[in-house]
Structure formats: C-alpha cells, structure tokens
Amino acid sequence: MATCIHVGESDALHARARAFVTAFERGAPMPESFDALASDLARFQGKHVSGYARLAAARGVDLASVRRAIDAPAVPTDAFKLARVSAFPEEQTKVTFRTSGTTVGQRGEHHFRTTATYDCGAVAFAKAVLLAELQAPLPVLVVGPSPAEMPDSSLTHMIELFVRTFGLPATAAQTYFVQGEVIDLAAFDERVARLLAEGREGALVLGTSFAFVHLLDALGEDTFRLPSGSRVMQTGGFKGRSREVDSDVLRRDIARAFDLDEADVRSEYGMTELSSQFYDLPTPAGRVYVEPPWARVVPVDPETLAPVAAGDVGIARIEDLANVDSAFAIVTADRVRRVEGGFQLLGRLPGAAPRGCSIAIDELLA
Amino acid sequence: MNELRRILDVARGVAAAPALVPKLVASTGLSEQGVRLALAEHLELDATDAELEALHAAVTPASRVHVILSANVFVGALRALVLARAASSRVTVRPSRREPVFATALVEALGDPAFTLSDEEPDEGELHVYGRDETIAAIRARTSLVVRAHGAGMGVAYVPAAADLRVTADRVAADVVPFDQRGCLSPRIVFVEGEPEAFATALAEALAARELLVPRGALTPAERAELARWADSVAFAGSLRRGAAWAVAVAGPSALPPPGRHVLVTRWAGARTLEPIARHLVAVGAPTLDAARVVAPPHARISLLGEMQKPRLDGPVDRRYLAVQHA
Numbered sequence: 001m002a003t004c005i006h007v008g009e010s011d012a013l014h015a016r017a018r019a020f021v022t023a024f025e026r027g028a029p030m031p032e033s034f035d036a037l038a039s040d041l042a043r044f045q046g047k048h049v050s051g052y053a054r055l056a057a058a059r060g061v062d063l064a065s066v067r068r069a070i071d072a073p074a075v076p077t078d079a080f081k082l083a084r085v086s087a088f089p090e091e092q093t094k095v096t097f098r099t100s101g102t103t104v105g106q107r108g109e110h111h112f113r114t115t116a117t118y119d120c121g122a123v124a125f126a127k128a129v130l131l132a133e134l135q136a137p138l139p140v141l142v143v144g145p146s147p148a149e150m151p152d153s154s155l156t157h158m159i160e161l162f163v164r165t166f167g168l169p170a171t172a173a174q175t176y177f178v179q180g181e182v183i184d185l186a187a188f189d190e191r192v193a194r195l196l197a198e199g200r201e202g203a204l205v206l207g208t209s210f211a212f213v214h215l216l217d218a219l220g221e222d223t224f225r226l227p228s229g230s231r232v233m234q235t236g237g238f239k240g241r242s243r244e245v246d247s248d249v250l251r252r253d254i255a256r257a258f259d260l261d262e263a264d265v266r267s268e269y270g271m272t273e274l275s276s277q278f279y280d281l282p283t284p285a286g287r288v289y290v291e292p293p294w295a296r297v298v299p300v301d302p303e304t305l306a307p308v309a310a311g312d313v314g315i316a317r318i319e320d321l322a323n324v325d326s327a328f329a330i331v332t333a334d335r336v337r338r339v340e341g342g343f344q345l346l347g348r349l350p351g352a353a354p355r356g357c358s359i360a361i362d363e364l365l366a
Numbered sequence: 367m368n369e370l371r372r373i374l375d376v377a378r379g380v381a382a383a384p385a386l387v388p389k390l391v392a393s394t395g396l397s398e399q400g401v402r403l404a405l406a407e408h409l410e411l412d413a414t415d416a417e418l419e420a421l422h423a424a425v426t427p428a429s430r431v432h433v434i435l436s437a438n439v440f441v442g443a444l445r446a447l448v449l450a451r452a453a454s455s456r457v458t459v460r461p462s463r464r465e466p467v468f469a470t471a472l473v474e475a476l477g478d479p480a481f482t483l484s485d486e487e488p489d490e491g492e493l494h495v496y497g498r499d500e501t502i503a504a505i506r507a508r509t510s511l512v513v514r515a516h517g518a519g520m521g522v523a524y525v526p527a528a529a530d531l532r533v534t535a536d537r538v539a540a541d542v543v544p545f546d547q548r549g550c551l552s553p554r555i556v557f558v559e560g561e562p563e564a565f566a567t568a569l570a571e572a573l574a575a576r577e578l579l580v581p582r583g584a585l586t587p588a589e590r591a592e593l594a595r596w597a598d599s600v601a602f603a604g605s606l607r608r609g610a611a612w613a614v615a616v617a618g619p620s621a622l623p624p625p626g627r628h629v630l631v632t633r634w635a636g637a638r639t640l641e642p643i644a645r646h647l648v649a650v651g652a653p654t655l656d657a658a659r660v661v662a663p664p665h666a667r668i669s670l671l672g673e674m675q676k677p678r679l680d681g682p683v684d685r686r687y688l689a690v691q692h693a
Contacts, residue, residue: 058601082603302591356548
C-alpha cells in the first residue's frame with residue numbers, strides 16, 4: 001500500500017514536470033513556477049531518498065520549509081557513484097544509466113522507474129533547439145556507439161530516442177557507424193552518397209566528440225560533404241579515447257570537414273545524472289548553452305555552494321525538474337558562467353594542487 | 367656511511383634554528399604547532415647504522431644524481447638528500463617551488479661540495495623525482511637519464527575486530543595529524559572489521575582532541591572546494607562527523623577524502639578489499655605488525671598505528687620504487 005501511494009506521488013510529480021514540456025511545445029505559459037515544483041520535488045526526495053534527507057540535515061536545511069529551488073541542497077555527482085540515488089526500491093528499476101568507469105572509482109548510476117519524462121523532455125527540447133527549422137523525419141546518422149554496444153549509457157539512450165523519433169526508417173547498419181570504437185567510414189560514405197544521390201536535404205549527424213576526432217583524423221584535409229541543410233550534434237568528452245581537442249576547434253573542424261556552417265554544428269551538454277539536456281547556439285556574444293524551461297544552470301561557489309555574482313564563474317549547480325525520482329538538484333565540477341540567454345561551459349574545476357605526496361583524488365581516479 | 371651520518375647531524379642543527387619555523391609555517395600552510403610537531407617527531411634523525419646500511423643497499427650508485435623535489439612533505443627532503451648522497455658524491459637539488467625552505471636550508475647548511483642547489487638537469491647520471499605521476503611522466507618524456515620515481519601515494523589503517531576502539535582511534539589520529547595528512551604515509555582510509563560507526567565516533571573524538579594541541583593549518587580555496595564536495599557526497603552516501611578542522615565519514619571504500627585531516631572509515635570486506643587501491647598504497651598501519659602484514663600488499667611499509675609517520679631511515683619511504691627497481 002505504501003509503495004502504491006509512493007508511486008502515485010511520483011507519478012503526480014512526473015505529470016507536473018511533463019506539463020512544463022507540453023506548455024513549452026505549445027508555446028504556452030508554464031503551468032506553475034519552477035520553484036513550486038522544485039520545492040515539492042525537494043520534499044518528495046527528502047522523504048524517499050534517504051541520502052537526500054541526510055544531506056539536507058548535514059547542511060542544516062529543513063526541506064519542509066523550502067520555497068525556492070536554490071534553497072534545497074544539491075547532490076554532488078560523486079554521490080551517484082557512492083550510493084543509490086533513487087526514490088524507489090531496486091525492484092522497480094526499469095533502466096539504469098551508468099557513467100564511464102575508471103580504474104578505482106565506481107561508475108555512477110542513475111536509476112529510472114520510468115523514462116517517460118526524460119524522453120518527452122529530450123525530444124521536445126531537441127526538436128526546438130537542435131533541429132529547429134529542420135523537418136523530421138529526416139536521415140539520422142550516428143557517429144558513436146549504438147545502444148547494443150553501450151546499453152547502459154544515457155547518451156546512447158538519448159541518441160536512439162532521437163533516431164526513433166526524428167529518423168527516416170533505416171536499418172541499424174545505415175544508422176550507426178561506430179563499432180568497437182572503430183568508425184566504418186566506408187559505410188558512412190555510402191550512406192551519405194546515397195542521400196546525396198536521392199537529393200535528400202537536411203540530415204542529422206549525432207556523435208561523440210572522440211568519435212568525431214577519429215573521423216577527422218581519418219579524413220585529414222579532405223572534405224566530406226553532407227546533404228545541404230544538415231546539422232551535426234557533438235557531445236561528450238574524450239576520456240582518453242582520442243586526442244583532446246578544444247570544443248571550438250572541434251566545431252570548426254567538423255564544420256570544415258562536412259562543408260557546413262559552424263552554426264549548424266551544435267554541442268550538447270548532458271550527463272548521466274540528469275534527465276535534461278542543454279544545447280549551445282551561436283549568439284552575438286558567442287556560443288551560449290540554452291536551457292529548457294524545466295531545467296536551469298546556476299553557477300555556485302565551489303566551497304560555499306552559494307550562487308556567485310552575476311557574470312562570475314562558478315561550478316554548475318543544475319536544477320532539473322525532470323529528475324523526479326533521483327535528485328532534482330545536482331552539483332558538478334564543471335565551471336560555468338551565466339551570460340545573456342544562457343550559460344557558457346568553461347571546463348572542469350581543477351583539483352587542488354598537492355602540498356605533499358599524498359595522492360590527489362583526481363590522480364587516484366585517473 | 368659517515369657522509370650520511372653528517373647529513374643527519376646537520377639536519378638536527380637546521381631543525382633547531384628558531385628562524386626556520388615561521389618560514390615553514392608560511393611555505394607549508396601548517397600551523398606553527400604542526401611545523402614544530404613535524405620537526406620534533408617526524409624528522410628522521412636517529413637512524414641506526416644498520417638502517418643506514420640498509421638505505422645504502424637500497425640505492426643504485428650513479429655518477430651524478432639530480433634530486434627534483436616537486437611535491438612531498440617538507441621533512442622528506444632529508445631522506446631524499448640522504449638517498450641521493452648514498453648513490454653519488456655529486457648531487458644537485460631542485461627544491462619544490464611551493465616549499466623550498468627546508469631543502470634549501472639543509473643544502474646550504476651542509477656546506478658540502480657534494481651538494482649544489484640547481485634548477486638545471488644534468489646530462490649524465492640519474493634523476494630522483496619526488497612528485498605526482500604526471501610530473502614524473504613529463505620528466506621521463508623529456509629526459510634520456512634514468513628516472514628514480516617517488517610518486518604520490520597514501521596510507522591506510524586496518525582495525526581488526528578485537529582492537530580497543532578508543533586506543534586505536536587515538537593512534538590513527540596521531541598518524542593523521544602530522545603534516546595535516548598531506549604525506550604519502552598518512553592514512554586516508556581506515557578499514558574496520560565489523561561495525562564502522564563506533565570507530566568513526568571514537569576517531570572523531572580523537573581528532574577533535576588533537577586539534578586542540580596541534581591545530582590544522584589553513585586549507586587553500588581549492589582544498590576547501592574539494593572538502594565541500596566530498597563532505598556532501600559522504601553525507602549523502604553514509605554518515606559524516608565534522609569539526610572545524612577535521613572530518614570523519616563512514617561510507618563505501620570509493621569515497622576517498624581529500625587530504626587535510628579527513629578520514630574515511632569503511633568496513634573491511636576481506637582480502638580483496640585493498641585490491642583497487644593497492645598500487646597507490648605506500649603504508650599500512652595496524653594495532654600489531656602481524657595484523658598489518660596480513661592485509662598489506664608486499665610493497666607497502668607496515669607499521670604500528672601511531673607510528674605510520676615515523677618510518678625508519680632505511681631506504682625510500684615509497685617501497686613501490688624498490689619493487690620496480692628490483693623486479
């Protein structure tokens with residue numbers, strides 16, 4: 001009985017989160033304030049995620065009195081590696097996404113009882129910002145691993161969702177071009193050639209940064225023209241799987257290699273611990289990541305976790321109303337700055353310089 | 367052997383110089399009491415002849431040795447110089463940029479033509495490098511000389527079920543406090559057989575008591591940021607006891623705390639518990655040497671709790687170095 005009530009409570013919160021998505025799709029006003037739903041999520045998670053109640057107590061926060069999202073404590077992404085961050089019991093888990101592993105550290109896990117809210121938010125925001133004026137269905141090509149290769153990756157889940165939602169009918173072989181970290185350039189070439197021969201316009205190429213680096217290395221100075229009106233989404237880091245490339249340089253090189261305008265190469269910022277994504281868009285002030293109305297990024301001081309002054313750099317506290325059954329507020333080690341229209345991503349916060357020979361955390365996890 | 371003994375004698379004089387303490391407080395970030403504790407109890411001046419012979423046997427003779435002190439606790443410079451001198455009669459020393467005081471004072475006080483302060487790497491002989499893995503890798507990449515690496519590492523403590531909690535906790539605290547836990551012998555994790563919460567409470571009390579005697583020095587903003595992140599993570603994942611200058615968490619073994627008198631207490635889960643971190647382990651302490659011997663990987667120094675930060679001057683602190691050299 002208690003579980004039924006609990007699921008009902010969760011379902012109601014999911015419905016409220018999805019109402020944000022529906023309103024966004026319709027261009028309608030949001031159904032309620034961000035803070036109202038965030039405060040209720042904080043209380044729900046305090047009641048059903050034991051670690052969150054402990055965190056709130058440790059930070060001296062009475063969740064019952066929280067009225068603004070920013071007043072609720074944020075869960076460090078490291079906690080997803082150390083404990084189950086979930087408002088429901090293990091047996092109700094439908095899917096678990098995992099972070100990439102390290103030699104010592106455990107992989108972070110994000111459990112879902114339902115991906116319905118994740119999916120509808122991801123599709124709606126990608127349709128509006130990533131596709132924008134492109135009309136689906138359209139050819140979708142993936143320069144990255146398939147769900148079969150990485151079934152526990154939130155990224156492959158999202159990409160598969162986009163393939164299924166936005167893509168023209170195609171086989172897996174016509175869609176996924178990376179297997180075992182090897183790019184099948186010939187198959188990619190063949191698919192693109194066929195699209196060009198068919199006079200298709202506007203393909204969507206989705207891929208991971210490291211896979212694009214390998215592809216660029218394979219292409220050298222050659223250009224690999226995509227159908228006109230195509231768009232590329234690149235995401236993720238490198239994590240030792242390719243040489244590291246500055247994101248601006250990578251975007252420029254992808255645009256050159258595919259004969260696209262740089263504006264048509266968009267970066268996605270997401271993570272296993274979230275249910276929502278952010279995309280960078282060209283603006284007069286440079287590339288800016290934009291947020292959906294159900295998620296926001298707040299730069300906070302890395303020590304006090306209080307918001308920094310407007311325009312200052314802080315680490316990203318991310319409030320995601322679609323994270324109903326885990327942690328609606330997380331804090332990362334990514335440095336960000338608010339700018340007009342969104343935020344800029346400025347790389348990882350470096351670890352503390354060692355003042356002795358005791359091993360640093362980042363060195364242990366390398 | 368006399369030349370090694372002389373280094374110890376000179377170091378004793380350097381350590382006794384009153385002017386040194388404020389300089390070390392400024393350069394190390396330790397409190398004044400922390401510097402005095404390190405000089406009084408953790409500078410390895412009382413080596414026996416047998417220990418110095420063992421140290422001598424542990425080094426490889428070289429035409430020349432250049433010592434690069436990138437990151438170690440300040441008293442570590444003494445052992446580094448003794449090791450270098452045991453290997454060669456021509457030693458150049460590059461002190462750490464962040465903490466040059468003790469190494470510089472020692473080399474200058476030696477007044478020995480065998481030792482020279484120098485930033486320049488020689489084109490012959492060997493490099494003895496003390497620093498992070500990435501520093502060592504960068505030096506290896508740019509030099510053709512033999513590099514004897516002394517990398518970063520850590521210590522752990524093991525508390526068997528039969529141990530007296532209060533006594534054992536006080537001894538662990540005695541190992542955590544020196545150098546504010548920044549040494550590679552400092553225990554960062556305590557593995558407890560049985561229930562870890564009671565030990566965590568005892569350790570928190572012991573650290574609080576020692577804080578009154580030897581206050582912790584200041585943390586840098588980056589260290590405070592790491593602490594904030596770790597503290598929230600372990601508060602979520604387990605339990606956290608926290609004072610103004612110490613913290614004790616109970617959580618899974620992955621929740622490694624940042625240095626600065628922050629300890630993870632976690633359950634001992636059998637012989638495989640240490641495997642994920644074994645290659646980083648420099649020291650294992652336990653209430654008895656037999657207990658330490660049972661759990662420690664072969665390369666780790668073993669010692670009684672309360673003695674982890676007092677390694678005998680019988681070779682490199684980091685015996686992973688020897689394991690590699692003699693492999």
